[in-house]
Amino acid sequence: MTLRMQEPDDEPVVPAVTVEALQRALAGEHAALWAYSLALAFVPVEWARQARQDVEAHTTLRGQIAQTLTEVGQRPVSAQPAYQAPQPVVDAVSAGALLVSAETDTIAAWRSVLERSSQAPLREAGLRAMTEATGRLAYWRTVTERSPIVPVFPGRD
């Protein structure tokens, strides 16, 4: 349900469910950036090149979501002081596995944004984010020797 606040002229409104989904996507980007920062300490040089590109992509997305939230009068959720990896990260392969998890989660978060927005531009942005994350996920699944490289339904476990 979308209610409209009393405004002098009839303005477009971002529904609360959309705002909540964007906050979760932002939380996902924070967590992904933490995951990359940890993984970078363990991955070999050739993976690190990819990881740094991915960090750039997540940093850009994080900024864009935060800005969007700010523009609709919401305070963007902050990163948590600490996170916990699902499995211990002790070497290159476990670091890659952490990134597989992180990208899978960001895809799920963006899917949730799509499901909770009716504005075409936001849907386009969300789908683009899902597709780009699936590309990154495919890289990390490749180097950690997972099959299939591209998940049938990206974002699901």
Added chain:
Amino acid sequence: MHAVSPRLPGAAAVSMRGSAGFAAAPTRGSAGFAAVSMRGSAGFALSRRRALAAGAAAVVLPPLLGACTAATDQPGAVDDALLAMSDAARMDAAMVVAAVTADPGLAERLEPLRAARIEHARALDSAGGRAPEEVVPPATPPAADVVAIRDAVAASARTATEVAGNAPALQIGLVAEIAACCATYATVLA
């Protein structure tokens, strides 16, 4: 597989629908953010002037405030679109079979795509209301090589992207997953 989660006890709990998510340990059932207070419960308006100013700055998300509503109110049209996507998925799979028959060396590279497209077709049939016994096998595909398959799957990604623009909330997640999967295969096969 549960992914990265906030470590502090009592940290804001973020419960993601469906699979993984950044679920904090002590969620006590409530989804959503402790940290984010939703003033009121309604929506959030933005003045047109601010929206215009914002549009110049935010690159990916910005025209978020476009007034147009994407979701269509015509379920029949949506079902048709989903079933057309399903037919295309089976045709992609048939092309893979043709390519692998011609060159068995391609099997390892292409079999995951075939399997994915069959799963996509099944999920789309279900979403579009087509029973398994109503499935018509695809026509015999033309001789296919990796390039033709890549082009076909790229076209499937584009179609899914278009359908996603108008899909209702219930179906958009599936359509988007298929779009992302196909687009990534198009890249991987390049």
